[in-house]
Amino acid sequence: MESAGAPGTGIDMIDNLLEGNKKFREGFFKENRAVYDELAKGQSPSVLWIGCSDSRLQTGHITQTMPGTLFIQRNIGNVAPLHDWNFATVLEYAIRHLKVKDIVICGHSDCGAIKALDKETDDVYIPLWLNNAIEAKNRVDAKIPAPKTPEAAKERSRMIEQENVRLQIEHLKRYPVVKKALDEKKIEIHGLYYNLSDGSLTTIV
Numbered sequence: 255m256e257s258a259g260a261p262g263t264g265i266d267m268i269d270n271l272l273e274g275n276k277k278f279r280e281g282f283f284k285e286n287r288a289v290y291d292e293l294a295k296g297q298s299p300s301v302l303w304i305g306c307s308d309s310r311l312q313t314g315h316i317t318q319t320m321p322g323t324l325f326i327q328r329n330i331g332n333v334a335p336l337h338d339w340n341f342a343t344v345l346e347y348a349i350r351h352l353k354v355k356d357i358v359i360c361g362h363s364d365c366g367a368i369k370a371l372d373k374e375t376d377d378v379y380i381p382l383w384l385n386n387a388i389e390a391k392n393r394v395d396a397k398i399p400a401p402k403t404p405e406a407a408k409e410r411s412r413m414i415e416q417e418n419v420r421l422q423i424e425h426l427k428r429y430p431v432v433k434k435a436l437d438e439k440k441i442e443i444h445g446l447y448y449n450l451s452d453g454s455l456t457t458i459v
């Protein structure tokens with residue numbers, strides 16, 4: 255994999271992106287020409303994937319799925335916010351029009367959004383957004399003693415990252431369009447967790 259240009263050298267980075275696209279077109283795109291010809295006519299993804307914006311999570315890459323499989327919503331902290339038109343639009347389109355069969359909420363290790371739940375900040379928008387996830391932290395802190403070692407702190411973060419996935423599934427189910435599709439057994443919701451240290455994706459129950 256080509257690395258992007260060094261920080262501060264914007265022009266090199268864009269050159270790298272364009273060069274990468276050339277390699278893609280001459281390689282993978284050409285080899286899968288028939289697939290891309292079909293995809294040029296329309297999409298029929300079977301999964302709505304809600305994941306974190308984190309740059310280390312290349313969704314198609316870590317799941318080895320072809321384009322056209324995953325309809326993707328990524329945001330900070332893989333949140334299913336309540337009262338959010340952007341998110342509601344994604345849900346409505348994915349469920350009612352694309353007729354996805356599965357919805358995934360995927361959390362991950364070393365999540366900056368989860369770390370930020372513990373930080374005082376003068377940011378304006380980030381704390382407001384993270385109000386959608388704060389309950390996950392509160393639930394875990396009510397259950398375990400304050401961590402006294404780096405290992406215990408890491409374990410606490412993992413617990414909050416995973417509890418956040420459960421919390422966001424609860425949020426998801428509060429959207430009428432999701433509730434209806436669940437009642438009619440048209441969709442299933444799945445919680446997943448991606449571990450950056452070994453590349454594994456596991457189910458959260």
Ligand SMILES: [Zn+2]
Pocket residue numbers: 306307308330331332362364365366367368
């Ligand atoms: Zn994250």
